[in-house]
Amino acid sequence: xxxxxxxxxxxxxxxxxxxxxxxxxxxxxxxxxxxxxxxxxxxxxxxxxxxxxxxxxxxxxxxxxxxxxxxxxxxxxxxxxxxxxxxxxxxxxxxxxxxxxxxxxxxxxxxxxxxxxxxxxxxxxxxxxxxxxxxxxxxxxxxxxxxxxxxxxxxxxxxxxxxxxxxxxxxxxxxxxxxxxxxxxxxxxxxxx
Numbered sequence: 001x002x003x004x005x006x007x008x009x010x011x012x013x014x015x016x017x018x019x020x021x022x023x024x025x026x027x028x029x030x031x032x033x034x035x036x037x038x039x040x041x042x043x044x045x046x047x048x049x050x051x052x053x054x055x056x057x058x059x060x061x062x063x064x065x066x067x068x069x070x071x072x073x074x075x076x077x078x079x080x081x082x083x084x085x086x087x088x089x090x091x092x093x094x095x096x097x098x099x100x101x102x103x104x105x106x107x108x109x110x111x112x113x114x115x116x117x118x119x120x121x122x123x124x125x126x127x128x129x130x131x132x133x134x135x136x137x138x139x140x141x142x143x144x145x146x147x148x149x150x151x152x153x154x155x156x157x158x159x160x161x162x163x164x165x166x167x168x169x170x171x172x173x174x175x176x177x178x179x180x181x182x183x184x185x186x187x188x189x190x191x192x193x
Contacts, residue, residue: 003139010130010143011150013178018123018151026113027155034106036156040149041103042110043156046118047148054124055141058131067190073129074186081180083122085173114152123148133186 030039061069118124127144131137 001138002142003134003136006134006136006139007143007146010127010134010140011147013130013182014123014126014144014147015150016174016178017126018148019154021121021123021151026117027110027152030106030110030113031156034101034109038101038103038106039110039156040152042107042112043114043152044149045107046111046114047152048145049115050118050121050124051127051141051144051148054127054144055131055137058128058133058140059135059137061128061132062135069132070186070190073133074183074188074190076125076129076183078180078183078187081176081183085176133182 027039027043030043061072064072123144127140130144131140134140
């Protein structure tokens with residue numbers, strides 16, 4: 001059974017954390033060069049694979065005693081908040097253009113770019129933490145995938161327009177604040193439980 005509350009919370013956290021990430025810019029670059037549906041297919045497949053791996057890792061953490069899981073996720077959320085607040089603005093990276101624009105070449109380029117760029121990324125770590133925290137892999141996985149796909153879609157279709165209206169720094173600060181709150185809450189549960 002899917003929890004709408006957990007799915008919505010995970011969606012919000014992952015969406016905000018991914019917006020200022022380099023992959024939104026990479027999706028934007030690919031989307032301006034190639035057919036958007038081809039780019040999205042590759043990017044979406046890579047994000048799905050990352051979420052499956054993260055949720056599996058988080059599910060393993062649920063085998064530990066709850067206090068240890070709360071303490072561990074609390075520390076990791078606080079670390080994630082610090083990373084968001086301390087990171088430099090990321091520049092648009094050069095994306096290698098495939099020789100032809102067939103579905104498999106374009107989707108493959110998007111898939112490989114995201115697969116490499118996102119491995120061990122903050123949102124993958126956050127997804128594992130959320131899976132451990134809520135012990136609801138399906139809801140967490142669904143929220144994370146939808147959040148990542150939403151950012152990818154925004155990046156591919158209209159990332160520059162969004163970034164002109166909403167300052168990247170504000171998005172980063174909101175994501176960091178959410179992570180800080182989740183970290184403090186998890187640590188409080190570890191100590192009080």
